[in-house]
Amino acid sequence: MSLRHALLGLLAAQPQTGYGLLKHFQGSLNYVWPAQHSQIYPELARLAAAGRIRVAGTGPRASKTYEVTPVGVAELRRWLVETTPQRGRSDALLHVFFLWLLETDDAAAYLESEASTQGRLLDELEGIKESSDPTDRKQRAYRLALEAGIATTRARIEWAEWARDEVRRWDDERPGPPGR
Amino acid sequence: MSLRHALLGLLAAQPQTGYGLLKHFQGSLNYVWPAQHSQIYPELARLAAAGRIRVAGTGPRASKTYEVTPVGVAELRRWLVETTPQRGRSDALLHVFFLWLLETDDAAAYLESEASTQGRLLDELEGIKESSDPTDRKQRAYRLALEAGIATTRARIEWAEWARDEVRRWDDERPGPPGR
DNA sequence: ACGTACATGTAAGGAGTTACATGATTTG
DNA sequence: CAAATCATGTAACTCCTTACATGTACGT
Numbered sequence: 206m207s208l209r210h211a212l213l214g215l216l217a218a219q220p221q222t223g224y225g226l227l228k229h230f231q232g233s234l235n236y237v238w239p240a241q242h243s244q245i246y247p248e249l250a251r252l253a254a255a256g257r258i259r260v261a262g263t264g265p266r267a268s269k270t271y272e273v274t275p276v277g278v279a280e281l282r283r284w285l286v287e288t289t290p291q292r293g294r295s296d297a298l299l300h301v302f303f304l305w306l307l308e309t310d311d312a313a314a315y316l317e318s319e320a321s322t323q324g325r326l327l328d329e330l331e332g333i334k335e336s337s338d339p340t341d342r343k344q345r346a347y348r349l350a351l352e353a354g355i356a357t358t359r360a361r362i363e364w365a366e367w368a369r370d371e372v373r374r375w376d377d378e379r380p381g382p383p384g385r
Numbered sequence: 386m387s388l389r390h391a392l393l394g395l396l397a398a399q400p401q402t403g404y405g406l407l408k409h410f411q412g413s414l415n416y417v418w419p420a421q422h423s424q425i426y427p428e429l430a431r432l433a434a435a436g437r438i439r440v441a442g443t444g445p446r447a448s449k450t451y452e453v454t455p456v457g458v459a460e461l462r463r464w465l466v467e468t469t470p471q472r473g474r475s476d477a478l479l480h481v482f483f484l485w486l487l488e489t490d491d492a493a494a495y496l497e498s499e500a501s502t503q504g505r506l507l508d509e510l511e512g513i514k515e516s517s518d519p520t521d522r523k524q525r526a527y528r529l530a531l532e533a534g535i536a537t538t539r540a541r542i543e544w545a546e547w548a549r550d551e552v553r554r555w556d557d558e559r560p561g562p563p564g565r
Numbered sequence: 566a567c568g569t570a571c572a573t574g575t576a577a578g579g580a581g582t583t584a585c586a587t588g589a590t591t592t593g
Numbered sequence: 594c595a596a597a598t599c600a601t602g603t604a605a606c607t608c609c610t611t612a613c614a615t616g617t618a619c620g621t
Binding site: 207211217237238239278282285286289290291294296297298302304306307311314315318319322326342343361363364367372375 | 478
Binding site for chain 1: 582588590
């Protein structure tokens with residue numbers, strides 16, 4: 206379970222409250238592993254019950270600051286080294302699989318909008334990169350993940366533009382749309 | 386719900402049984418949207434109950450051949466055009482986020498293994514490309530998705546090799562590992 | 566006859582989303 | 594004193610995975 210390890214990782218960087226963790230999931234981690242508070246609070250309770258984290262102190266509004274235990278850090282390192290990340294699902298590519306069902310113009314329009322969606326994402330990621338300054342190991346790891354996002358997003362934009370031009374040629378080669 | 390539309394799309398290409406659909410999910414669709422028979426059969430029943438598909442006939446071993454209805458095709462086209470694909474989660478990038486917790490050698494080894502995992506995937510995808518011949522619109526759409534996979538995988542490999550070299554420099558700049 | 570592939574279903578549980586629910590502190 | 598934000602929790606529901614369960618047809 207990845208959420209569990211994301212929580213351990215964030216707490217390894219800095220002891221903090223569930224609410225504080227939530228902000229990370231809505232911020233930088235949102236691009237990689239989004240999570241809601243309704244998932245975070247129960248999971249923190251489970252991690253605490255399992256001895257992976259503990260309550261380091263309480264604050265104002267019934268807030269609880271958690272910290273990771275040595276057992277938790279060990280578990281996190283084990284996860285990092287031993288588990289091989291699985292491929293996820295891609296809603297976007299599933300769309301592409303069935304583009305033959307659309308009129309050529311609609312298919313091209315879909316790919317065009319995919320290119321611009323990815324273009325906006327790229328701008329966002331580049332903006333984050335500009336405003337960050339990787340001095341310590343934590344920030345450098347974050348930068349690595351950011352660069353991965355930028356590289357794959359660039360590849361996806363180039364592909365979408367190529368694919369859009371491809372589908373526009375679909376009708377030229379055989380006269381009349383056979384798909385309908 | 387994407388599985389629903391994947392089923393509609395496959396049936397739009399060709400009426401077939403649940404078992405036949407399962408083979409697609411284990412084959413080409415496995416890279417994009419894997420599914421088990423335990424998810425497929427109930428979903429087919431729901432789609433039939435909703436009038437999106439219907440039983441076109443029965444065969445040997447109590448097999449049912451489904452076909453998509455006009456309502457189902459319309460629903461599929463609507464999904465294709467109107468829904469914007471959402472970004473998914475990335476277990477792999479979550480790992481990268483927390484690489485600062487590892488010894489530099491372990492982090493570099495992780496990135497090295499990520500590069501070779503992606504390298505094997507690339508070989509697989511290139512193999513599929515070699516053995517396919519996109520003559521009709523269906524095959525051309527499939528090829529588009531395949532090229533997307535190849536492009537992003539290539540980008541990911543280049544990134545992983547770059548990142549591996551990056552982390553190897555982490556220790557040089559500041560003497561002594563501060564992460565532990 | 567025996568094994569493999571065909572063929573379909575259900576059940577239990579984990580993971581994630583959306584909505585419901587409550588209350589405390591700070592800021593203007 | 595009102596609104597925004599901080600802060601935590603539960604409930605219902607959907608989606609997905611793994612396991613349980615059963616039976617048929619075909620090839621050798």
